[in-house]
Amino acid sequence: MTSFDEVFERIKLSTHTRTQVELADVLDIRQSSISDAKRRNSVPSDWYMKLFEKFGLNPDWLKKGIGPMYLRTEQGYEPLEGPVAGRVFEDSAKFGDPDARNAVxxxxxxxxxxxxxxxxxxxxxxxxxxxxxxxxxxxxxxxxxxxxxxxxxxxxxxxxxxxxxxxxxxxxxxxxxxxxxxxxxxxxxxxxxxxxxxxxxxxxxxxxxxxxxxxxxxxxxxxxxxxxxxx
Structure with a gap:
């Protein structure tokens, strides 16, 4: 089972946040909600939806660190790997081979x-x-x-x-x-x-x-x- 800390680290990496306060602002939730989730060792499902809607982030990558990081970009639905810098997206890659996919x-x-x-x-x-x-x-x-x-x-x-x-x-x-x-x-x-x-x-x-x-x-x-x- 994937731990809260593993998912939390991937969320911070992909959203360029460093603290619970910054992440709470991104997710539009109270900081106490993050503390509650950490105590339960469980990431609420609505976080994944918000992160997909706001950044196009792949829920499977957030949960398990596998597959493309992004499912949707500003150019449409196209799997992309790697963090976003200034909303500039890299060219897409092929993800069929496990050795061609990355995990952070x-x-x-x-x-x-x-x-x-x-x-x-x-x-x-x-x-x-x-x-x-x-x-x-x-x-x-x-x-x-x-x-x-x-x-x-x-x-x-x-x-x-x-x-x-x-x-x-x-x-x-x-x-x-x-x-x-x-x-x-x-x-x-x-x-x-x-x-x-x-x-x-x-x-x-x-x-x-x-x-x-x-x-x-x-x-x-x-x-x-x-x-x-x-x-």
Missing amino acids: VTIHSMQCENGENGERLLKGVGKLSIPQSFAGTHIQVLRVETSGMEPLIHKGAYVGLDSSQKNILSGEIYGVFVPYEGISLKRLFLDAANSRFVMRSENQSHPEQYLPVDKRAESIMGRVAWVLQTL
Whole structure:
């Protein structure tokens, strides 16, 4: 199920608003209505209609981040991708192939914040447009902030962590929460004799670390599904 925060971020992106006050003005509603929707974790259906009528925004893109961002432009009903700047629309594109469609996702820092109930919260630090086939409800996008996986994964690269893939397969790369460090990318290997996993970096200057088997559920954030970087 798509969360309120995900839809809210796409609405702000497409309407060029930054605060609840600005968005309330765009939607012609009270700011308290936005707070109520956030508390219920549900976007009212009439918001989608208002955004379509006012900006031509595609409800499916707002809800799920898939398909063209716009269904209607000043030139008529023609699917378009990308935010509007000064109401100048780009040429239309073909949207049949999932790799030709984009999804705007949140980039997260590798540093975690602690929630009210002790859960680990990822901190959003920006936005990234990626192929639709790279996005998904279980994908969390991180910006790599260390050199631990160089030369395989460069510092500054973007990685997609699949949070549904937490069962460890030896030799695969995972995002692992390390106390005092945040999320680290590590290649994991089972050391059954010592009831632990060996965590290795590609960078040989980084020492091996160890993860007790009984700590894996709370420490593994997901398996690395893809990497975007310049060579």
